[in-house]
Amino acid sequence: MTEIVRSPARTGSIVALLAALLALALGGLFSAVALAIGLIGVLIVALGLALARHDIVTVGSTLLFGSVVAAGLQGAPPGITLGSAVVTVVAWDSASTAIDLGAQLGREASTTRLELVHSGATAFVGTVTAGLGWALFQIPLGETSLTVPVLLLVAVICLAGMFWYRE
Amino acid sequence: MNWARLFAMASGAAFAVGLGALIAPGLFALGIKQYVVIGIGAVALLGAFQIVRLRRKGSIRYTETGNPERLPSVAAPGDELDRLLAGYEQPDSANRRRDQLRRVVIDALVRYQGLSEAEATAQVDDGTWTDDTVAASYLGTVSARSEPLATRIRTRFSGTTAGKRTLVRTADALAAVADLPQRSNEDASLLERLRQRFDGRPTGVDRAVAVADPEPRTRLTERWRGISGIALLAVGVGALAGEPAVILIGVVGIGYAAYARSTTPPEATLSLERTVDAENPNPGDTITVTLTVTNDGDRILPDVRLVDGVPAALPVIDGSPRMGxxxxxxxxxxxxxxxxxxxxxxxxxxxQVLVRNTAGSVEREQGVSTDETTTVTCRPQLEPVGEPVELREQHTQRTGRVDTNTGGDGTEFFATREYRPGDPMARIDWNRHARTGDLATLEFREERSATVVLVVDRDRRAAVGPEPYGDTAIERSVDAANRVFTTLLSDGNRVGIAALGDADCWLPPGAGEVHRSQARELLSTDHAFERGQEPPAALPYRWLSRLREQLPGDAQVVLFSPLCSATVAIVARQLDAYGHPVTVVSPDPMSRETPAGTVATVIRRFRISDLRAAGIPVVDWQWDEPLPVSVAQARRRRAR
Incomplete structure (x- = not known):
């Protein structure tokens, strides 16, 4: 009689760790603080995967996200922070999916195709939004007026509020 | 108030004005100063903290799947006692348990130490019945001296409670009184004990619980919950620091929040096809199952998770019945x-099929069946015991297997008598004639056929076994019934089959090839003996009176039962008293892992000796022993 092993699926775990390391490397290039925070984040994500715990993975990913913000504050160019943020979300999403799949289907089941499609879609969505944001950033404002960026900022915050309430 | 709509409108307005300002800078020169940006950043941060705080309360949910790999878990004998023992915090049930244990110990002292009831009670009261101080003071009325400090400290860190340990010690003392062998479990290594502590009897979703509902159910997984908080955090920090690169990170977060909003569940347009390579296998054969799932719709299904509906009684031995x-x-x-x-x-x-959308934010659960139900039928061959099965002595007319104390026709030598004219030549004792010249006739023990009905106990309390996912005593009983049936039938008896408590399961006594195949079918596939069924535990007295109507007047009964309940023992004695001589074949499902198991073992021994004292032979079939060995042992016991 085989017994189901409900630990996180392999492919997703590997993708998550690779993505987390990439996010760490991108941020770490520009800031020692980001490197330090990110390293702790990656280790916690790995721990969360080993223990199959969503909450631990989320804490680790949040730290990793914090390291991206720190890199941005310390002068990383927008292209790098955007890419790093997308990779961080991919890491969290892949890890969380791997844990779910492990719990529902176990390690024995073949889930590689599902995981690759899922992580690919997440990476795609992130790349498209990051591209949009980057394009917005490239618009020459000409004047030094704060009006346009502030209004766009308000628009973004209101969007976040809307999504929160609809969640 | 609909906050979501308000925010959406505000966002749209801000975006429109911003766009306007971009095209016609002069028109919308609002004269915004730096401190406004800082204020907006602070608001964003506050919002982020609020969302993260709320996020921590919710947790990601996922649908639990069943455990089709393994067999339904088997209860340990004495589990009901265990349940009683588990609730020992309540003073009432603690007293009840203590009283029960006292009764069992007194009974054991009377039976095994030859004490009178009064002597035994006195010994239990003053604690002299055992060397174990804990057990003695637990059941006694005289309080014993307290344990040494070192022992108490060890107990404290051994991971069991004092109450549990008292039960273990009491059960062990009882086992010593009742002549049971000591448990070897005490010497288990630390690692082994740790493992046992964490494993115990594993629970988990049993297959019956996880049966998939054909009605689709949709639920939100909430796995992206809080992503907008993370986005706001980045926006706030970026605004405060005046760092556009950081604000852009927030834009990515908003993008994912929008992605997670797509909550349209995908249509579950799946069809299943299942093939098995053997529809009528023999027990122990392997069955290879191939399950194909096809997307019949015209949309991509990005996330399909599937757990096949493996029959409860068939264990998966290779591969996984799951797929993503x-x-x-x-x-x-x-x-x-x-x-x-x-x-x-x-x-x-x-x-059980779970389909998610691309973002994984919504999930649809549904049970999907194949067009035709896949069925596997496994009918064990009829197989004799390989040892003569002794029935009770009886007086009937047909020739067969029951030995009588009358000399006559038969195969076993009985006696010689003087020659009488007309005796057949073959029966004359020619050796004696050669030796002495006298003519004598050999007589053989007369054998007569019997009518036998095999009754299988499939009560809820018989669905127990020593291993958590192994056989139950019912399985063993059915197996034994198969073999005893075959042996008795080929000995020339007329044999029938019944299931205790289930009037629908009845094969009247008979003989011949057709009867054989009917019996094989009944023992293999009857509903009453199905695994994973929850057999009724109701008192079988109505069934008993019906069985008595069905039983031919001269029928014997062979009862297959682990003797886990008093009711079964009563049924055996009643049938015996009504003139149907009863023999009991009892698979021993006992496990001494828990104190309750030990107590149950002792009680079962009481039942067996009571039945034997009432003249009912009991074949005590040890779990690890082949049936013929136990049958032979029981025959030797009767010969004594």
């Missing part, structure tokens, strides 16, 4: 796994 995949329209995916064949007719259930 993504399916384009018209494509199919296949999973292959191997089952081990067990007795019975087994229908595959619907597969």
């Amino acid at each position: 995949t993504a399916l384009r329209p018209g494509t199919a995916a296949t999973v292959t796994y191997t089952l081990e064949a067990r007795r019975g007719r087994h229908d595959f259930g619907p597969a």
Whole structure:
């Protein structure tokens, strides 16, 4: 009689760790603080995967996200922070999916195709939004007026509020 | 108030004005100063903290799947006692348990130490019945001296409670009184003990619980919950620091929040096809199952998770009956796994199918069946015991297997008598004639056929076994019934079959080839003996009176039962008293892992000796022993 092993699926775990390391490397290039925070984040994500715990993975990913913000504050160019943020979300999403799949289907089941499609879609969505944001950033404002960026900022915050309430 | 709509409108307005300012800078020169940006950043941060705080309360949910790999868990004998023991915090049940244990100990002292009831009670009261101080003071009325400090400290850190340890010690003391062998478990290594502590009897979703509902159910997984908080955090920090690169990170977060908003569940347009390589296997054969899932719709299904509806009684021995995949329209995916064949007719259930959208934010659960139900039927061969099965002595007219104390026709030598004219030549004792010249006739023990009905106990309390996912005593009983049936039938008896408590399961006594195959079918596939069924535990007295109407007047009964309940023992004695001589074949399902198991073992021994004292032979079939060995042992015991 085989017994189901409900630990996180392999492919997703590997993708998550690779993505987390990439996010760490991108941020770490520009800031020692980001490197330090990110390293702790990656280790916690790995721990969360080993223990199959969503909450631990989320804490680790949040730290990793914090390291991206720190890199941005310390002068990383927008292209790098955007890419790093997308990779961080991919890491969290892949890890969380791997844990779910492990719990529902176990390690024995073949889930590689599902995981690759899922992580690919997440990476795609992130790349498209990051591209949009980057394009917005490239618009020459000409004047030094704060009006346009502030209004766009308000628009973004209101969007976040809307999504929160609809969640 | 609809906050979501308000925010959406505000966002749209801000975006429109911003766009306007970009095109016609002069028109919308609002004269915004730096401190406004700082204020907006602070608001964003506050919002982020609020969202993260709320986020921590919710948790990601996922649908639990069943455990089709393993067999339904088997209760340990004495589990009901265990349940009683578990609730020892309540003073009432603690007293009840203590009283019960006292009764059992007194009974054991009377039976095994030859004490009178009064002597035994006195010994239990003053604690002299055992050397174990803990057990003595627990059951006694005289309080014993307290334990040494070192022992108490060890108890404290051994991971069991004092109450549990008292029970273990009491059960062990009882076992010593009742002449049971000591448990070897005490010497288990630390690692082993740790493992046992964490494993215990594993629970988990049993298959019956996880049966998939054909009605689709949709639920939100909430796995992206809080992503907008993270976005706001980045926006706030970026605004405060005046760092556009950081604000842009927030934009990515907003993008994912929008992605997670797509909560349209995908249509579950799946069809299943299942093939098995053997529909009528023998027990122990492997069955390879191939399950193909096809996306019949015209949309991509990015996330399909599937657990096949493996029949409860068939364990998966290789591969996994689960699959996770993504399916384009018209494509199919296949999973292959191997089952081990067990007795019975087994229908595959619907597969539990979970389909998620691309973001994984919404999930649809549904049970999907194949067009035709896949069925595997496994009928064990009829197989004799390989040892003569002794029935009770009886007086009937047909020739057969029951030995009588009358000399006559038969095969076993009985006596010689003086020759009488007309005796057949073959029966004359020619050796004696050669030796002495006298003529004598050999007589053989007369054997007569019997009418026997095999009754299998499939009460809820018989569905127990020593291993958590192994056989139950019912399985063993059915197996024994198969073999005893075959042996008795080929000895020339007329044999029938019944299931205790189930009037629908009845094969009247008979003989011949057709009867044989009917019996094989009944023992293999009857509903009453199905595994994973929850047999009724109701008192079988109505069934008993019906059985007595059905039983031919001269019928014997062979009862197959682990003797886990008093009721079964009563049924045996009543049938015996009504003139149907009873023999009991009792598979021993006892496990001494828990104190309750030890107590149950002792009580079962009481039952067996009571039945034997009432003249009912009991074959005590040890779990690890082949049936013929136990049958032979029981025959030797009767010969004594």
